Amino acid sequence: MTSVPHAVAYPRPWRLGAGTQRTLIRIGTGVLLLVLWEVLVRWLAPPFVARPVTVARALPHVLANHVPAGTPTFWGSVEATVIAVFEGLAIGVTGGALVGLTMGRLRTADRLLRFYVSAFFAMPIIALVPVMTLWFGYSNTVRLAIVSLGAFLPVCLNVYDGTRSVPSSFVEVAQSYHARWWNVWFGIALPSSLPYLLAGFRLAVGRVLVGAVVAEYIVNLKGLGSMIVFDSRTFHQPQMMVAVLVLAVLGVAINGVADLATRRFLPWYRRSE
Amino acid sequence: MSTEGVRIRIAGVGKEFGALRVFQNIDLEIGEREIVSIVGPSGCGKTTLLRCIDGLVKPTEGEIRIDGTAVTGPPRGVAVVFQHFGLFPWKTVYENVAYGLRLAKAPKEHIRESVPRHIELVGLKGFEKAYPYQLSGGMQQRTGLARALATDPHVLLMDEPFASIDAQTREILQFELLRIWESRPMSMVFVTHSIEEAVLMGDRVVVLRGRPSSVHEVIETGLPRPRTRDVLSSPRFNEVRDHVWSRLMHEAEQAERELQEVR
Amino acid sequence: MSAVQAHEPKPRMIVPQSLQGGLVSLAGLAAGAGIWELIGRHTQASSFAPFSETVKALWSITKSGELPRALESSLQLFGAGLGFALVIGFVVGLLLARIRLLRVGLEPYILMLYATPMFALIPFILSLFGFEFRAKVIVVTLFGVWPILINTLEGARSVSADLLEVARSYRSTEAKLWRHVIVPYTLPYTMTGVRQAIARSLVGMLASEYLLAATGLGNLILTYTNRFDTARVLAAVLVITVLATILMAIGRAIENYFARWKAGV
Numbered sequence: 001m002t003s004v005p006h007a008v009a010y011p012r013p014w015r016l017g018a019g020t021q022r023t024l025i026r027i028g029t030g031v032l033l034l035v036l037w038e039v040l041v042r043w044l045a046p047p048f049v050a051r052p053v054t055v056a057r058a059l060p061h062v063l064a065n066h067v068p069a070g071t072p073t074f075w076g077s078v079e080a081t082v083i084a085v086f087e088g089l090a091i092g093v094t095g096g097a098l099v100g101l102t103m104g105r106l107r108t109a110d111r112l113l114r115f116y117v118s119a120f121f122a123m124p125i126i127a128l129v130p131v132m133t134l135w136f137g138y139s140n141t142v143r144l145a146i147v148s149l150g151a152f153l154p155v156c157l158n159v160y161d162g163t164r165s166v167p168s169s170f171v172e173v174a175q176s177y178h179a180r181w182w183n184v185w186f187g188i189a190l191p192s193s194l195p196y197l198l199a200g201f202r203l204a205v206g207r208v209l210v211g212a213v214v215a216e217y218i219v220n221l222k223g224l225g226s227m228i229v230f231d232s233r234t235f236h237q238p239q240m241m242v243a244v245l246v247l248a249v250l251g252v253a254i255n256g257v258a259d260l261a262t263r264r265f266l267p268w269y270r271r272s273e
Numbered sequence: 274m275s276t277e278g279v280r281i282r283i284a285g286v287g288k289e290f291g292a293l294r295v296f297q298n299i300d301l302e303i304g305e306r307e308i309v310s311i312v313g314p315s316g317c318g319k320t321t322l323l324r325c326i327d328g329l330v331k332p333t334e335g336e337i338r339i340d341g342t343a344v345t346g347p348p349r350g351v352a353v354v355f356q357h358f359g360l361f362p363w364k365t366v367y368e369n370v371a372y373g374l375r376l377a378k379a380p381k382e383h384i385r386e387s388v389p390r391h392i393e394l395v396g397l398k399g400f401e402k403a404y405p406y407q408l409s410g411g412m413q414q415r416t417g418l419a420r421a422l423a424t425d426p427h428v429l430l431m432d433e434p435f436a437s438i439d440a441q442t443r444e445i446l447q448f449e450l451l452r453i454w455e456s457r458p459m460s461m462v463f464v465t466h467s468i469e470e471a472v473l474m475g476d477r478v479v480v481l482r483g484r485p486s487s488v489h490e491v492i493e494t495g496l497p498r499p500r501t502r503d504v505l506s507s508p509r510f511n512e513v514r515d516h517v518w519s520r521l522m523h524e525a526e527q528a529e530r531e532l533q534e535v536r
Numbered sequence: 537m538s539a540v541q542a543h544e545p546k547p548r549m550i551v552p553q554s555l556q557g558g559l560v561s562l563a564g565l566a567a568g569a570g571i572w573e574l575i576g577r578h579t580q581a582s583s584f585a586p587f588s589e590t591v592k593a594l595w596s597i598t599k600s601g602e603l604p605r606a607l608e609s610s611l612q613l614f615g616a617g618l619g620f621a622l623v624i625g626f627v628v629g630l631l632l633a634r635i636r637l638l639r640v641g642l643e644p645y646i647l648m649l650y651a652t653p654m655f656a657l658i659p660f661i662l663s664l665f666g667f668e669f670r671a672k673v674i675v676v677t678l679f680g681v682w683p684i685l686i687n688t689l690e691g692a693r694s695v696s697a698d699l700l701e702v703a704r705s706y707r708s709t710e711a712k713l714w715r716h717v718i719v720p721y722t723l724p725y726t727m728t729g730v731r732q733a734i735a736r737s738l739v740g741m742l743a744s745e746y747l748l749a750a751t752g753l754g755n756l757i758l759t760y761t762n763r764f765d766t767a768r769v770l771a772a773v774l775v776i777t778v779l780a781t782i783l784m785a786i787g788r789a790i791e792n793y794f795a796r797w798k799a800g801v
Contacts, residue, residue: 022640025640025641028641029642029645030645032641041664050660107557108560111557111561112560112563112567113564116564118784119778119781120777121784122780122781122783123738123773123777123780124735124738124739124741124742126739126742127742127772127773127776128773130757130761130769131757131766131769131770131773133761134583134584134761134764134766135583169359172329172355173355173359173361173372174376175329176327176329176347176351176352176353177347177372177377177424178347178349178376178377183376191361191363192363194363206651206653209653210654210739213653213655213656214655214743214746217747224656225655225656228659229659232662232663237659237660237663240659241660247652247656248649251652252648266363267404268362268404268405
């Protein structure tokens with residue numbers, strides 16, 4: 001037999017350090033993508049469409065709060081969105097964990113609520129934004145409601161799954177040490193479904209960002225969403241792209257911090273699965 | 274039967290799961306400083322019987338009393354060591370060992386004193402901050418044992434505790450358990466499917482047989498305590514082991530024959 | 537371990553219990569409708585319509601043909617977008633798995649795009665592709681493609697070296713390797729992303745109907761909201777909820793079907 005199969009299974013590493021090589025490739029691809037974007041837009045699209053060069057030029061101006069008079073400042077918008085996102089995450093994750101735990105441990109609660117939770121989870125929450133303007137007016141409450149709901153549902157469903165799959169051995173141990181129901185709920189079921197909760201949190205971050213931006217967009221609240229609308233309507237696309245970039249960074253950052261916190265505070269997580 | 278008082282009294286106990294009758298008419302008394310091993314073919318319900326003693330499972334008939342009080346739920350002063358270890362992966366060794374005491378709302382000073390003492394007792398000093406995933410199977414069960422002992426039980430229920438541990442470690446743990454028991458004798462029920470283990474640990478060996486199963490024979494091992502490795506090579510040990518073995522073997526053959534008749 | 541491991545006894549009688557459970561669920565639904573009705577009756581009609589009014593509105597927009605037309609238009613958009621998402625996600629995922637340079641180069645950017653709320657990119661897409669059907673399909677695809685792509689990539693990368701070795705030793709060509717090993721092995725993994733893709737595509741569908749040319753269910757919601765016709769808004773939302781629930785059930789069925797297959801690999 002020749003050594004051909006091994007060439008398939010284990011691609012021969014280049015002589016460069018694997019990490020450096022990887023970084024170089026990534027930077028290279030990034031540059032290539034930017035050049036491609038620049039060239040294609042210049043060639044095919046109208047002049048107001050954002051290109052890397054114009055975005056880069058707009059970046060310092062936007063970050064320095066140079067915006068048209070009468071519009072909210074950039075950092076003010078970021079602050080408004082970020083606060084809403086964290087409020088929504090706090091409310092939604094807490095509520096979702098509690099309701100999910102209750103549904104997972106109480107059969108009647110499960111039967112009463114399962115239908116609602118899964119229906120709301122399936123539907124696009126943004127369908128509710130317009131009707132919420134009728135309920136709450138054009139106010140921050142709409143955004144808060146959308147964002148909280150967006151975080152609530154994935155966390156609730158995941159914790160529900162988690163608490164239903166608590167190994168019976170854990171419950172048995174708890175019982176043999178005279179655990180009361182709250183010991184089982186909060187001492188066993190909740191920690192043992194933490195991996196599920198974290199998976200739900202990741203979904204929640206995505207949904208919360210979308211929810212916040214859409215609410216700001218449609219309800220015209222101060223925030224990155226309305227900034228994006230305003231800039232795109234006034235043909236300030238490079239400025240708009242900066243806002244989009246900030247949103248992307250925000251999403252990556254929240255998940256990154258969650259990962260770090262997981263590794264730091266829950267060292268047993270993943271390895272014990 | 275030892276001469277001391279009776280701690281656990283099992284009277285006419287039987288258990289059904291739906292239409293399946295697992296065991297019936299179990300009568301057994303276990304002394305205050307006695308180790309009783311329970312062996313039987315798999316499916317005979319020995320683990321279920323143990324759970325009945327801890328009140329985790331309710332027997333369908335009969336009654337179990339510990340120190341004269343009928344068992345309705347997990348009683349105070351009874352601790353179980355599980356085959357599945359049942360360690361909480363999100364707790365460190367220290368926190369796992371402290372679990373029973375914390376649930377019992379033991380005073381903080383007592384926990385601070387008792388937990389390290391028991392971790393040391395099972396030979397895990399230095400591993401207080403380790404998580405279960407960082408421990409070998411043997412060390413995990415040491416943690417399970419420390420958790421049970423930390424609650425200062427007067428009844429220790431062992432549910433095939435060493436069944437999922439490799440042979441070498443199992444032997445080490447068996448003798449360590451015996452050593453610990455010597456230093457604080459208590460009433461112990463030891464469920465196992467290993468005949469050697471049953472004879473080595475027990476003052477008496479209870480053989481469950483039949484379908485539904487019941488107590489077929491109770492054998493006094495008559496081996497001296499404290500038990501050391503020498504016991505394993507003593508003639509009496511071999512004699513008892515062979516006796517138990519023949520009892521169970523007979524059963525296995527009979528079951529085989531019945532199966533063939535059915536076919 | 538003793539065979540009787542029954543400390544968690546199974547339910548004795550399955551039928552009555554699930555019947556009872558069904559009754560509880562029904563009671564939950566009835567209670568929900570009742571609460572909805574009560575809230576509706578005690579608030580202004582312009583902010584919250586009672587359940588009965590909503591049902592009436594649902595009937596009237598069905599009869600008038602408004603709802604069926606909107607539903608058809610939305611489903612076309614959804615189907616086209618999801619279809620492209622499936623195909624593109626699968627193909628690109630496979631390419632990335634097999635071509636290391638592409639994978640290493642693009643992975644961070646893909647993860648970044650995945651984390652970006654696609655919604656924010658809609659104005660950019662509008663400026664490039666206009667706001668008609670084509671642009672909207674692109675939006676839906678952009679929403680739905682990521683879970684498919686990422687799951688495909690993961691699946692294709694986990695094709696075991698052993699399988700590849702077997703194929704190689706039978707002198708399989710690259711094309712045959714794909715057809716007989718890589719594609720059938722990866723497909724079940726791809727499908728584990730399908731439910732998420734459906735959910736995200738639905739969001740994309742509504743988003744594009746809100747922000748690009750207003751059509752379909754999104755248009756209904758916006759129009760009725762502007763008329764303060766809450767009964768019809770709620771009717772439209774109800775339709776979307778039911779539609780989403782059905783689509784998710786289909787997605788779950790597909791996932792389960794492929795999961796069974798995967799378990800056999």
